[in-house]
Amino acid sequence: MLVIPCPYCGPRDEHEFSYAREGHIARPTNAEQISDADWAQDLFMRKNPKGVHYERWMHAKGCRRYFNVARDTVTHEIYAVYEMGQPAPDVKKESGR
Amino acid sequence: MVETYQRRTALAHLGLVGRAAAGKGGAGVVMSEAGHRTIINIRGNAQDPAFAAAVKSATGVDLPAKANTVAGTGARQILWLGPNEWWVTGADGEADALVEALRGAFTGQHATACDVSESRAVLSLKGPKTREVLARGVSLDLHPKVFGIGQCAQTGLSRCNVLLHQVGEGPHFEIYVLKSFSDYLWRWLEQIAGDFDLGIEA
Ligand SMILES: [Zn+2]
Numbered sequence: 342m343l344v345i346p347c348p349y350c351g352p353r354d355e356h357e358f359s360y361a362r363e364g365h366i367a368r369p370t371n372a373e374q375i376s377d378a379d380w381a382q383d384l385f386m387r388k389n390p391k392g393v394h395y396e397r398w399m400h401a402k403g404c405r406r407y408f409n410v411a412r413d414t415v416t417h418e419i420y421a422v423y424e425m426g427q428p429a430p431d432v433k434k435e436s437g438r
Numbered sequence: 439m440v441e442t443y444q445r446r447t448a449l450a451h452l453g454l455v456g457r458a459a460a461g462k463g464g465a466g467v468v469m470s471e472a473g474h475r476t477i478i479n480i481r482g483n484a485q486d487p488a489f490a491a492a493v494k495s496a497t498g499v500d501l502p503a504k505a506n507t508v509a510g511t512g513a514r515q516i517l518w519l520g521p522n523e524w525w526v527t528g529a530d531g532e533a534d535a536l537v538e539a540l541r542g543a544f545t546g547q548h549a550t551a552c553d554v555s556e557s558r559a560v561l562s563l564k565g566p567k568t569r570e571v572l573a574r575g576v577s578l579d580l581h582p583k584v585f586g587i588g589q590c591a592q593t594g595l596s597r598c599n600v601l602l603h604q605v606g607e608g609p610h611f612e613i614y615v616l617k618s619f620s621d622y623l624w625r626w627l628e629q630i631a632g633d634f635d636l637g638i639e640a
Contacts, residue, residue: 349505349521350591354577357594402594404520 465637466567482549
């Protein structure tokens with residue numbers, strides 16, 4: 342069980358949250374010109390790193406807000422939790438990895 | 439609008455009045471249904487002094503300054519739900535006037551007030567074993583050093599989404615739960631509380 346620090350409510354058990362997949366995905370602004378292949382890439386292809394993953398969680402049983410989490414997919418260590426709209430922190434540098 | 443003579447609380451079918459009359463004192467946990475309550479959901483920018491002033495003028499209560507806390511006393515309280523969301527409570531029947539006052543105060547602001555009174559049942563648990571009962575279904579640390587009077591938290595209680603609020607000594611907790619889950623949650627709590635000498639109040 343992970344303990345996830347909600348930026349609003351504080352640390353809560355993982356089962357209070359729902360996972361909302363990879364964060365920081367910007368939709369294409371030139372939708373009319375984009376090819377089917379690029380659309381498929383944008384809609385379906387996601388990063389699956391071994392290491393730091395920047396992802397979204399939603400505090401479903403608490404404040405019901407989305408926020409970003411930088412989590413290590415191997416150790417489950419949570420390096421950073423930050424609000425929607427904020428840039429991804431360079432946690433590798435900060436944590437010396 | 440439900441006709442007044444047809445209006446029942448969510449747990450009226452459980453016959454708690456009769457069971458309370460047959461009850462005994464000195465229980466480890468005393469359970470009751472808190473009855474009808476006005477609940478107004480408000481949203482706005484807590485950092486905007488105009489919004490804070492509007493809430494104060496319409497309700498007489500300042501927004502709670504900290505997350506997971508409650509401001510106000512008696513029937514009129516403001517419960518923190520999220521960074522821009524709260525519940526304003528009131529006595530039964532106050533909803534229309536309270537919504538009107540809040541919406542009037544919010545004029546020109548990016549803020550909302552919405553009556554959600556009928557969505558929730560409020561269960562009351564008090565007595566020395568209350569924390570032990572809740573601990574069977576809540577993952578929060580309810581130790582009095584961590585969770586005290588005037589604190590609230592939305593969390594999961596035996597698979598139900600609830601808002602827990604410690605309202606007083608005893609300890610005395612109130613649990614806000616969707617009405618459709620209230621029968622299940624009452625029965626679950628009663629089963630647990632049976633391990634700790636259960637009493638029922640009407
Ligand atoms: Zn939260």
